[in-house]
Amino acid sequence: xxxxxxxxxxxxxxxxxxxxxxxxxxxxxxxxxxxxxxxxxxxxxxxxxxxxxxxxxxxxxxxxxxxxxxxxxxxxxxxxxxxxxxxxxxxxxxxxxxxxxxxxxxxxxxxxxxxxxxxxxxxxxxxxxxxxxxxxxxxxxxxxxxxxxxxxxxxxxxxxxxxxxxxxxxxxxxxxxxxxxxxxxxxxxxxxxxxxxxxxxxxxxxxxxxxxxxxxxxxxxxxxxxxxxxxxxxxxxxxxxxxxxxxxxxxxxxxxxxxxxxxxxxxxxxxxxxxxxxxxxxxxxxxxxxxxxxxxxxxxxxxxxxxxxxxxxxxxxxxxxxxxxxxxxxxxxxxxxxxxxxxxxxxxxxxxxxxxxxxxxxxxxxxxxxxxxxxxxxxxxxxxxxxxxxxxxxxxxxxxxxxxxxxxxxxxxxxxxxxxxxxxxxxxxxxxxxxxxxxxxxxxxxxxxxxxxxxxxxxxxxxxxxxxxxxxxxxxxxxxxxxxxxxxxxxxxxxxxxxxxxxxxxxxxxxxxxxxxxxxxxxxxxxxxxxxxxxxxxxxxxxxxxxxxxxxxxxxx
Amino acid sequence: xxxxxxxxxxxxxxxxxxxxxxxxxxxxxxxxxxxxxxxxxxxxxxxxxxxxxxxxxxxxxxxxxxxxxxxxxxxxxxxxxxxxxxxxxxxxxxxxxxxxxxxxxxxxxxxxx
Numbered sequence: 001x002x003x004x005x006x007x008x009x010x011x012x013x014x015x016x017x018x019x020x021x022x023x024x025x026x027x028x029x030x031x032x033x034x035x036x037x038x039x040x041x042x043x044x045x046x047x048x049x050x051x052x053x054x055x056x057x058x059x060x061x062x063x064x065x066x067x068x069x070x071x072x073x074x075x076x077x078x079x080x081x082x083x084x085x086x087x088x089x090x091x092x093x094x095x096x097x098x099x100x101x102x103x104x105x106x107x108x109x110x111x112x113x114x115x116x117x118x119x120x121x122x123x124x125x126x127x128x129x130x131x132x133x134x135x136x137x138x139x140x141x142x143x144x145x146x147x148x149x150x151x152x153x154x155x156x157x158x159x160x161x162x163x164x165x166x167x168x169x170x171x172x173x174x175x176x177x178x179x180x181x182x183x184x185x186x187x188x189x190x191x192x193x194x195x196x197x198x199x200x201x202x203x204x205x206x207x208x209x210x211x212x213x214x215x216x217x218x219x220x221x222x223x224x225x226x227x228x229x230x231x232x233x234x235x236x237x238x239x240x241x242x243x244x245x246x247x248x249x250x251x252x253x254x255x256x257x258x259x260x261x262x263x264x265x266x267x268x269x270x271x272x273x274x275x276x277x278x279x280x281x282x283x284x285x286x287x288x289x290x291x292x293x294x295x296x297x298x299x300x301x302x303x304x305x306x307x308x309x310x311x312x313x314x315x316x317x318x319x320x321x322x323x324x325x326x327x328x329x330x331x332x333x334x335x336x337x338x339x340x341x342x343x344x345x346x347x348x349x350x351x352x353x354x355x356x357x358x359x360x361x362x363x364x365x366x367x368x369x370x371x372x373x374x375x376x377x378x379x380x381x382x383x384x385x386x387x388x389x390x391x392x393x394x395x396x397x398x399x400x401x402x403x404x405x406x407x408x409x410x411x412x413x414x415x416x417x418x419x420x421x422x423x424x425x426x427x428x429x430x431x432x433x434x435x436x437x438x439x440x441x442x443x444x445x446x447x448x449x450x451x452x453x454x455x456x457x458x459x460x461x462x463x464x465x466x467x468x469x470x471x472x473x474x475x476x477x478x479x480x481x482x483x484x485x486x487x488x489x490x491x492x493x494x495x496x497x498x499x500x501x502x503x504x505x506x507x508x509x510x511x512x513x514x515x516x517x518x519x520x521x522x523x524x525x526x527x528x529x530x531x532x533x534x535x536x537x538x539x540x541x542x543x544x545x546x547x548x549x550x551x552x553x554x555x556x557x
Numbered sequence: 558x559x560x561x562x563x564x565x566x567x568x569x570x571x572x573x574x575x576x577x578x579x580x581x582x583x584x585x586x587x588x589x590x591x592x593x594x595x596x597x598x599x600x601x602x603x604x605x606x607x608x609x610x611x612x613x614x615x616x617x618x619x620x621x622x623x624x625x626x627x628x629x630x631x632x633x634x635x636x637x638x639x640x641x642x643x644x645x646x647x648x649x650x651x652x653x654x655x656x657x658x659x660x661x662x663x664x665x666x667x668x669x670x
Contacts, residue, residue, distance in 0.1 A: 147640045163658045167666040170655050181596045192603030
């Protein structure tokens with residue numbers, strides 16, 4: 001095994017850290033240098049993520065033949081040292097993170113990185129936290145990476161602060177601090193009961209526990225699950241989400257699209273490992289552990305989340321809040337499917353996860369563009385014509401260049417794309433199709449696969465109503481978001497008040513188009529993608545390989 | 558000693574949760590601080606309570622685990638304190654900004670009617 005391959009798993013954590021530190025050292029005067037460092041870092045992250053994913057597949061059978069690679073930091077062997085673990089799910093999420101990060105990076109270059117200091121450094125820290133959370137094989141390090149990504153997200157949310165951002169930022173920070181405290185309680189309890197923090201070491205330890213200790217362990221797992229649900233946006237812990245996402249600036253909200261999925265990923269990973277405790281246990285476990293940390297309760301949380309999201313979507317008056325609620329619905333669907341614990345449904349759920357992250361990220365950036373283009377001529381027929389001059393400090397009306405940092409170079413000149421309005425309308429239509437899961441795009445493929453799997457499950461066991469409820473609520477969610485988005489789209493694109501031709505910049509339009517094109521490519525390649533995701537889901541269902549690989553990991557030299 | 562620690566954790570988390578649910582931002586931040594003290598004590602307690610024992614095994618003596626304090630919760634609690642300190646400081650800044658921007662110290666940014 002060539003040695004440099006072995007060190008690849010640490011790159012997605014270390015590289016953004018170094019990049020962020022470098023950007024912090026550069027002054028505001030050298031903006032192009034900052035941008036270059038940030039761009040280099042994200043592109044290399046993307047390439048490394050693709051390489052890591054390729055190494056876990058059959059294409060390179062001699063590197064990690066089982067599809068799981070472990071990297072022992074500092075060379076300490078696994079149960080005692082800290083490990084980074086790369087498998088197919090982690091590799092997939094790393095690619096998704098880098099793609100969303102790249103899109104948010106370009107989108108912010110138009111003007112948003114200049115409305116406040118340190119945007120690029122904060123974005124790198126966010127990517128570092130997210131990458132680390134996907135890679136780590138240690139519970140306490142998961143907590144640390146969660147804190148890194150949260151701290152960066154606090155800064156990004158308040159970036160270019162206004163009253164609304166400060167107000168919702170306060171709620172967001174308090175909720176997440178409480179969530180982190182719960183996380184700590186769960187981790188401490190698990191350590192107290194099992195004596196290990198290594199996630200691969202947990203199943204065997206959990207299986208050998210006495211009845212009393214097992215009860216404590218289950219409690220700890222449930223407390224951890226509550227912390228993850230707070231991040232994932234599960235009802236009733238998600239009231240902070242729509243306001244926060246609507247308050248954040250467009251490129252920040254686009255980057256945040258991956259954050260709820262970090263919670264989902266943690267639930268999936270720990271559920272997969274802890275759920276296998278009984279299979280590994282000697283002389284049988286004392287209690288039946290379900291793979292969702294809540295003994296099947298995740299299903300009901302998911303259904304309630306979707307219901308809450310549906311009502312929110314129908315009630316939302318503001319496009320950004322509406323998309324925030326659709327993030328909640330997508331989290332709810334994933335939680336429901338995970339709670340059903342039916343093997344053939346997992347791969348479509350992962351497909352849905354990928355598609356929904358790309359679609360919501362594109363949607364948030366599109367909203368930023370439409371809001372800017374449409375807000376300027378305020379529809380106030382009663383007001384006198386000369387009442388208010390256009391405030392120069394308020395974003396970029398009509399594409400008039402306004403750089404909040406006066407010495408920053410104005411290299412991004414607003415270009416009037418003749419078909420700007422057509423482009424935005426088209427992108428809006430694509431985003432609606434993707435988010436609602438209407439044919440023919442990837443959202444439909446994912447939802448169709450989930451629904452057909454659920455219906456097959458329901459017809460195999462007609463006495464259980466759970467799959468039918470999933471089918472009904474999923475279809476209702478699609479219908480509700482279609483109605484709400486059509487209503488808001490008609491108001492945005494067909495109303496007489498918004499007649500001015502918006503000016504687009506390639507920097508803003510490009511990332512949206514890129515993400516939408518990726519979704520279209522995902523639709524076109526749905527067959528191979530679904531096959532790959534079935535392998536991924538299969539490895540989640542059989543965590544034995546993960547456990548054995550991590551515990552057998554040699555030092556990282 | 559266990560009962561004493563448990564009561565202390567209980568009082569701290571009880572007061573912390575009560576303050577967390579209050580409407581003023583200052584009460585919320587004090588509540589969060591109390592809660593994080595409770596959690597830190599709790600983490601410390603998971604290593605079992607022992608007094609006067611070092612978390613270090615001497616190289617030349619035979620290893621008797623019963624006579625040694627568990628070093629891992631100590632490391633965890635140190636990390637948790639540092640992270641909690643940093644995030645609380647950040648929250649304090651946001652709290653002051655919110656006071657300045659909205660003109661009130663209510664958590665919703667406006668006084669209830």
